[in-house]
Amino acid sequence: MDMNEIKEIFFQECEEQLAELESGLLKLNDGDRDPETVNAVFRAVHSIKGGAGAFGLDDLVAFAHVFETTLDCVRSNKLEPGPEVLKVMLKSADVLADLTNAARDGGSVDQARSKQLIRELEALANGEIPVAAETPVAKPAAQPAAAAAPAPVNEEGFQPVGFSFDDFETAVDEGEVLMVIPTYEVIFKPKSELFAKGNDATLLLRDLSKLGEMSIYCNTDELPPLEELNPERAYLSWKIQVKTDKGEEGIRTVFEFAEWDCDLDVTDVTNAGAPADEDMPMQPIPFDLALLDDNDDHDRPIGVVEEEEHIASDQQAAVAAAATAAKVVEMAGQAARQPAEQRAAPAAAAAANNAANAQSAAGTPTIRVDLDRVDRLINLVGELVINQAMLSQSVVENDTNGTSSINMGLEELQQLTREIQDSVMAIRAQPVKPVFQRMSRIVREVADMVGKSIRLVTEGENTEVDKTVIDKLAEPLTHMIRNAVDHGIETPEKRVANGKNPEGTVKLTAKHRSGRIVIELADDGAGINRERVRQKAIDNDLIAADANLSDEEIDNLIFMPGFSTADKISDISGRGVGMDVVKRSIQALGGRISISSRPGNGSTFTMSLPLTLAVLDGMVVTVAGQTLVVPLTAIVETLQPEPSAIHSFGSNQRLISIRNSFCPLVDVGRILNFRYQQANPVDGVALLVESEGGGQRALMVDAIQGQRQVVIKSLEANYTHVPGIAAATILGDGRVALILDVDAIVAASRGQPLRSDSSLAAAG
């Protein structure tokens, strides 16, 4: 594994950590005060910092360090995570994400922004709660904290506690009474390889001392007489008692890079009373790490010395102040928490739901698999299903009465293959959570930019959908969220004037419904201003001035190309490409989008998407002897044309009347050159389809064979793009059937020749 691969893994982990960080912060924002949440947030930043350090990503390390310090204050209850504090932290999380991306993909970040945030974070760490702090109590209370804050939670400047082995037990007991911080016994026995690889036990012990108060005993039993001593061998081992709230994991992290080269034994002895050291007979020698540090001062990096000394001296003075300050801050914090809790109450159900989800998500171990491998597996399973279908068919054909054992076996095979297919498809399914989390950042940033106060509520984040769908969902969703924040939600003043909560709410919901995923985006803004939309559509020549449109039709006008209602074009949205782009990208995913709006109460966009792009629901039809598949999403209805409903129009066009409106008839077989004469519509079936441009067309096919789910196969892989054909699929009989590109067919029927708008022309 080369360095780049390791780095790639680091960045993948960073992504996970960032997601963890953001979700943790959002939970805190919702009033969650679970210490585990704070710890999770802290751990996320800490891991990023650690990894970044290993790769020499200095910007990232520097920022993460400041962030971490501030989080540490929260963790030690020196800083109450109020809304203002969290606002800074959420912004910091965004910057951290930017820095990570910049480190991975190159490019630069907004230096001014990150510097500003570093200042803000430092201010927070120093106890300066921002001006908008909720309670007046918090302000004075913060002052003593300011003095105390530089002292880290952990006793970094390690105080050697020399106690004899005999009163060990009492010491532990005292520790328990004073603090509930667990005590761990660490037995650390370096092997010679540890030193051969350039690791230094002293550094490890010093790192360990940062975790909390500890006492170290050195076991010199194995030390041979001087004349037998091999300078390249390791003889010493250490027994360390460390009180830390970082848990066993924290301790093991210290030894992370040394664990293969030492014997490490970590046991929780908080409740164990006397350490079980009988099995390691040794004469414990109190070991003063500080002395060791003094001795090798000369080869320590200067920065480290300064930092540590600074902390150590500060700490002496601050320890006493810290204890009192912490209490004061906590009291102030409790006062400040009240409103937060009240606000959290209505969202309690959602929070409980989230917690349950989080629990179920946390417990299962996962592996990382290359997507290509999964795709290969999916392909193979698709083949298996087809083969199984072919086998069944040939057995039925060749063996009319059928041996029951063969038939039973085939049935079982069929069930098994279906099950395998479902399970394999499930591998690609991912929760929509990452996309939703990205949206919360967009809401924050856009709301900041337009000076609105907006809360994003997400529901059903663990709803799973195919990874390709998730990847392609982000863009339209971003667009819509921006629209909702920029146009949907009113300014706080307007909201107050209308008797609404000045803080707007955007709600993002995902759920499964009848084999599709439904994503709803609802805002509690002003709703669609139908008068203005209508006027705009008339101004832009999208509708006739005297058009008689229902409310729903007016609402749907916003999906028309070239429609934007914002009076002035803003940075955020309204570049003239708007909802039509969203609609098109949703349709490209085989989805549908609709809007419902109530004036004064906001709008709701509903998107319905297929769960996967690997399969498609299609209607299997026959055209000129060929079997074709028409995507079901495009079909509005099917009908059997009456001779009286067909009207000739012009030289060779025909219209079909459907409920008193006329719709052009398109002969699919003719357009695809499968036949040279137009078929008689009365002999076939008309599929009413809606195309990209919004127009309806009746596609003429000879017969409908049925409706089924088909696996999408690329034509481009071995051939080339074919105009009018979206892709291919393989039917149960093993033959290839083509999937119709409805939009291209409709466009062709409008007189745009199929060939010129295809990629063939582009390639030639």
Place this chain on the structure above:
Amino acid sequence: MSNIAKNLVQGSRELIAFRIGDQEFCVNIMSVREIRGWTPATPMPHAPYYVLGVINLRGAVLPIVDLSMRLGMKAAEPTVRHVIIVAQVNTKVVGLLVDAVSDILTITDENIQPTPDVASEFERNFARGILAIEKRLICYIELDAIFPQSESEAA
């Protein structure tokens, strides 16, 4: 033309010989993936005249080229006795409909004679040399031009 024959990699090579009508052709065995029997193909709209359609090759969609037509001869009338040579051409895999596979030849470059200078698309695009094996004439062809570079010609 002799340049092309000379430019061929030195040493011995294996070729697959097949029959179309009364002529024999051969291609480098390294470009052949498999040989399978004829199965009806699904016709493609707007396909070039020599593309018979596509078939399912273990889940991949494989275009079938009537090699006889592609080489400028009359259209094949596929029967169950016809075979499809599945060949790798550049990055794509195509199926070539031929009458029958006749031989596997091991030859050295000396066996390859330059193509006679006759003005035809076939000679220009496909023929890379001729072999005389046991009084038979076998034309060594290159498949790179099976789909024209300019895709518009295909449409």
